[in-house]
Amino acid sequence: MNRRTTLILTLTVLLAFGAAACELRPAPPVGGGGGASPASVTLLGIVNAQRSAYGLPALIWCPPLERSAQSHAEDQAIHNTMTHVGSDGSVLSQRVTRAGYFGWSAAGENVAANWPSGAAVMDAWMNSPGHRANILSPSFTYFGAGVGWAANGTTYWTETFGRDGGC
Secondary structure: HHHHHHHHHHHHHHHHHHHHHOOOOOOEOOOOOOOOOOOHHHHHHHHHHHEEEEEEEEEOOOOOHHHHHHHHHHHHHOOOOOOOOOOOOOOHHEEEHHHOOEEEEEEEEEEEEEEHHHHHHHHHHOOOOHHHHHOOOOOOOOOEEEEOOOOOOOOEEEEEEEOOOOO
């Protein structure tokens, strides 16, 4: 097991046990069988801990939002560029719909590059007014996240938020 995998698994275990008291629902399953990725579990735990600290309800893991986030993170890694526009010209509304998130009334996205861990990228997002607004928005109810690694080692993070729609 490499250092990055160990770090992600360690954070996942810590967050699964440490954040359980503030979440309204149990953490989603990890890996295989359509379960949440380790990145999604990690970021969802941190997002929900932040939301709980501000008296906001926990977000719920949403497979289509995770597919959208993961696809966009991988696309950014392949093209080694951080942007809210996909390499095919797609914008968030197109990507979440393409990933199977239908009937939504609001969507948001945070992207970042070159942060070594979920905790580090969340700290950066919480210190950025626009990203923080997405994380703490009372309008959002659903969540998905993804991470991709470029050939040069740069890490690309995406988290996607939604309201209403089919998860």
